[in-house]
Amino acid sequence: MIITQHVTKYFGGFPAVQDVSFEIHQGEIVGFLGQNGAGKTTLMRILTSYLPASSGVVLIDGEDMAGNSLSIRKKIGYLPETPPLYTNMTVKDYLKFAAEIKDVPVKQQRHRLDKVLEECQLVNVQGKAIGTLSKGYKQRVGIAQAIIHEPKILILDEPTSGLDPIQILQVRDLIKNLRNERTVLLSTHILSEIEQIAQRVLIIRAGQIIVDDTLDALLSVPGAAPDGRSTLEDVFVRCHQKSHEVSGE
């Protein structure tokens, strides 16, 4: 579904993403981990065609990003790190606008709007200006705009950051419910979250993918968890330490 081959992105002389290759299959939920500044957001921006890669190939659903970015964008729902919200629009107007620019057929707009309002539990705030909503609601409006055109692929950049525990549960359930229909790539700093919803994990460090494995395989290594297996935290810390040693830092 998502294939990247030797993708590299330079900002000036600084390599933010270096020679990244991986493949994500249809229906997978992939957790994307890395320290701050490791290149997660940059890579997600490349996958959503917001930024062009300096070199390398990105294939989405069989189409090359280089020549088909408009048709690829219809297949992707994207929640950036900061939800892209117009604060003085109402939730309903905003989502209607999102549906319009994302090529939702006019006849279906009404239906899709009702559906996402329901799914993201926004029905009771639909008439309120987005600027007056709490952070959790804003985040859910952000998710609603990402799924309103029923994309095949969802790319979520820290969807649960800043939410309270109940809201985190709700967002997590929402993502789980999407599992059957969509391919999901999500980044987060909350490792337990990945353990609960992802099937596969990518870890990026200094612009390079250092781990690409299924969650089960990663956790089956003996470690500190009560059942004798590793926790994702162990894995995360271990592979960062390992690469420190390798690079002699």
Added chain:
Amino acid sequence: MNKILAIASKELSVYFKSPIAYIILILTIAIFNVFFFTIIDQEREASLKSVFQVMEFMFIFLVPILTMRIFSEERSTGTIELLMTAPLSNTAIVLGKYIGVLFFFSIIIGMTFVYYGIVEYFGQPDRMTIFIGYVGIWLEGAFFLAVGMMTSSWSCNQIVSAITSYAILFLIYFSISFIKYFSGPAEAVIRQMSTWTHLENFSSGLITVGDVVYYLSGILVCLALTRFSIENRLWR
């Protein structure tokens, strides 16, 4: 096309959902009214020629306030990511935003139609001259808006955008003031570059191909440069 209109109506609603739109409309029309009264009172002529020239001068100050947010705000709040990852061509984004702000500007022009009503009621103005004057002032505003939108695409800071467009608008408007220091081809270039020269013809009731081409090509160049700027993310 539907998507262009969706963006245009979103732009308009952004203006009207904040107090900015109402403040700008009321303030502009209040200032215009004062000038209209002063001019008519002094000249005692059933003509809007001087009124158009004052409006042109006022638009230099007004337009950057209208346009500074167009791209700068989207960039600083991150909403540009929504537009640039939606299946929208860059041309559609630029045109949608331009049509939106142009419509808002047209409301301001529309409100001044009452001046025509007043001179028509109290005198016998030349209707054609006034109509052509309105076409001229509208084209001039449309050109200023395109300049403002272009500078807005250069920076994520609204103040920087506004000041840059003030600089460009001042340059093209006031360049005529320095014409006495030049001669030969330089003089001709400066005369043709200044908006003042071109609006002069319109406000006297004269439509020439050269003036229309000046405004339309100015608008097209600015829109093309705006598209180029967002396509290449020059604000980074």
